[in-house]
Amino acid sequence: MKILIIEDEEGLRESIEEYFTEAGNICETAASYAAALAKVELYRYDCILLDITLPGGNGIDILKKLKANNYTDGVLIISAKNSLDDRLQGLDLGADDYLVKPFHLSELKARVSAIIRRKMFNGSNVLNFNELSIDLMAKTVAVNGTPVKFTRKEFALLIYFISNKGKVISKNAIAEHLWGDGIDLVNNFDFIYSHIKNIRKKIMEAGGKDYIYAAYGMGYKFADQ
Amino acid sequence: MKLSERYNRVNLIATIVIMLITGAIYYQAISLILTNQKDNSLKVEEQEVFDYVKLNHHLPQVFASKDQQITFISAEPNSVKREFFNTTYYREKDEPESGRGLVSSVKVGDRYYKILIVESKVETEDLIQIIFGITIGVILLLLLVLVITNRLILSRLWQPFYSILSELKLFNVTDSREMPSPNTTIDEFNELQAEVTAMAERVKKDYKDLKTFTENASHELLTPIAVINSKLDTLIQTENFSEHQSKLLNDLYSAVSRLSRLNQSLLLLVKIENKLLNDRQHLDLQELIDDLLYQLEDIFNDKEITVISTIGEKEIDASNYLIEILLNNLIINAVRHNRTNGEIIISLTSQNLTIKNTGEQVALNPENIFTRFHKASTSEGSGLGLTISKQICESLGYQLVYSYEELYHIFTVNF
Structure with missing residues (x-):
């Protein structure tokens, strides 16, 4: 690019x-x-x-x-x-x-x-990452061809991660991406963790790998290591 | 008390007091003059008696007269002292009248007589009464005319003053409208008007300068904040942080995002006040609120807050951007000041939107919750959220009201 x-x-x-x-x-x-x-x-x-x-x-x-x-x-x-x-x-x-x-x-x-x-x-809009295949139009995720149900936020978060693969993303950045600027009431972003846990679980249950790594309590990193 | 009322009162009292004093002096003067005249006429009568006695060496004959009675009484020599006196005049069969008398004496040969001349004062008194009556009448008429003209003239004279006053009452720093000049040739009012206009211009200019300053300052701050933010994002890519270092970085992130939100809020306020965000579009409030509630679900769950919503249908024409900020602010506010396991009750009808939340069981002061940077010491917000909400409502012609009842803090937007 x-x-x-x-x-x-x-x-x-x-x-x-x-x-x-x-x-x-x-x-x-x-x-x-x-x-x-x-x-x-x-x-x-x-x-x-x-x-x-x-x-x-x-x-x-x-x-x-x-x-x-x-x-x-x-x-x-x-x-x-x-x-x-x-x-x-x-x-x-x-x-x-x-x-x-x-x-x-x-x-x-x-x-x-x-x-x-x-x-x-050109409009086909399918994002592939290893065994993950994400249809951006239909908003569906498939792991090794098996469809996996993601919530709106989990889906948004997964795309965010893949777009920034290999980078550490701060919790602040994740929170602002998912909840917008209004989210100034929380200094602990524990509820981000539950979404991440769900994404991990869903991918792994469908036979995928765990790509999400916690980075020193500051944020998360999506990487194929 | 109104100026004209005060002026009329003082004027009236002063006029009445002076009129009373004048009236008393006038009465005294007239009656003195008339009594003097009477005395002169008595003296003339006395002189006539003396002349007659001198010429004829006997007392004149006394004829009955209508307005005059002369009596001769023999007396001890030199026992009579000459003097004028007030007395009562008895006319035959009539009521007694007031009269003026003169006691004198005359010597006829070797006999000594006391002369008593009494004249009726009834005509004199009539005269005084008529003069006094006319005077009082004139005074009353004068007073009446004075009060009426004062009232008319004062209200007309002060008209420009009242129009300046009503302009001042309507004065608004954000209003660009110029003050109309009143129709007056009176220097004082023209001067007042000129000063008021000049002051209004100064205030508006100062306000504008302040606004421009806020806007520029916030703008200038954006770039350094953006740099800090991007440098932090870059820094965390370097990895290998100790727990202590990552804690510090987290704190930095939080502080920067607060700074950036604060700055955005200030910019937003300036924009709302400058009416820069007045694009209007058709909005379905029901849909917007439902979306927002879904969006904030995790935040409600995190604090174990129960949200009860009865959202009716309501469509409005407003800026989407502003309405989203308004809804977001009010709901986030209801979360921030809530307790764990608390409740938020949202209801939307065609007349209003109410957001109730549990929290501290003390009512807030509705006077200052909407002022800038007013916030609870425990609040992590910017202190601008409610100010912005209020401004948004005002710019759209809505009302934002706070109330407290039975454990609930209630914010109501009246459409």
């Missing part, structure tokens, strides 16, 4: 680059409007992470250029402006998704993966 990160804030840009760089991924970065424009004119990407406020210009204009040239790069807008207008404008202009700062890198990765999946599978 080829990803372009257009973000002027160095700290954030580096973190995203580091998080996304792994086997099979190529990450390029641009820190200004001019640099970003030069890159999108020359190369095509699977997904472009686009900051709206850039030195030298507005990220929305880059999006317009892409669409004017009929480039099919996936575009995810990352912005500090949580304004509905920006969001709607961005999506109207053909951005695939919109994420407001601050966000968890795992959330960003999940969103980017979803965009790339949509582009690559």
Whole structure:
């Protein structure tokens, strides 16, 4: 996968680059409007992470250029402006998704993966991981071909894990992904554990492997070790 | 007490007191003048008697007269002192009248006589009464006119003042409407109006500056928070943490997410106040609440809270984003301030949405629960949740009310 990160804030840009760089991924970065424009004119990407406020210009204009040239790069807008207008404008202009700062890198990765999946599978939308086969449209999971019933949250969590496979995901990130921003009443995320336990149990009962590892009480990691 | 009432009262009392004093002085002066006149006429009569005696050397003959009686009484020589006096005048068969008399003396040859001249004062008194009556009448008329004109003039004069006052009552810092200037040529009111307008402008500008500041500050904070967040996410990928280190990291995560939520809440408040989120769409509240209850199921279970909901049908036109925040805030609030094994009762009708929860068995103060950063010391919330809820309700024209009855804290949204 080829990803372009257009973000002027160095700290954030580096973190995203580091998080996304792994086997099979190529990450390029641009820190200004001019640099970003030069890159999108020359190369095509699977997904472009686009900051709206850039030195030298507005990220929305880059999006317009892409669409004017009929480039099919996936575009995810990352912005500090949580304004509905920006969001709607961005999506109207053909951005695939919109994420407001601050966000968890795992959330960003999940969103980017979803965009790339949509582009690559052309609507078939079945996600395979070893013996697991997940139909994203029908929202069903099969282990070695045997259908396994997952609840809405378990399903969402499983996809989140697979999108971030090999990464430690903090409990905060999981909670925000499943329950949204409203979940500020809990400092102990014990109830996440019950979902994870269920996922493990269901996969293993259907003959699958246990891929979920607890990471020092901070979070969980989905990996095929 | 109203200004005009106060003014009229003072005015009336002062006028009446002065009129009474004037009346008394007037009465005294008139009766003094008239008595003087009477005395002069008595003196003329006395002089006539003296002249007659001097010429004829005997007392004049006394004729019966209507308004005058002269009596001669022989007396001891030099026993009579000349003086004027008030007396009663007896006319034949009539009622006694007040009269004015003069005692004098005359010597005819070697005989000494006391002269008593009495004149009726009835005409004089009539005159005084008429003059006094007219005066009183005029005074009363004057008072009446004074009160009426005062009332009319005052209410008309103060009209601009009242219009400025009603403008002030309607004043709202978030309102961009300008104050209308009253129709007046009176300098004081024009000056007042100018000052009030200038003050309103200043207040609005200060408020706007403050809002802009909050917005900018929150915006500027977003990027560093995003950096911290992403660095933490990166840091935990490095693995090999001790238990102590991971505890520290967990605390950092919690603090950063609180900071980020607080910041988002502030931004949201500014946006609601600036009416930046007024997109309206058709929403099915029943569906939204059911979804949310499903979403929060784990959180209810975690605290072993029983949720009893009777959700009727209700559709509204509002911003989806705001309504979700409102519902989320109210329900999360009912969980946060609940006890383990507590209860939440949610009911939705076409008139209102009520969310009841068990919790501390003391009513909250409805005065300040909606103010910013007001929260229980044990609360882990931002202290902005209810403020935001209230603002959302106000922006949609709903009412958010708190009440407490029989172990339940109740928040009601009246549509």
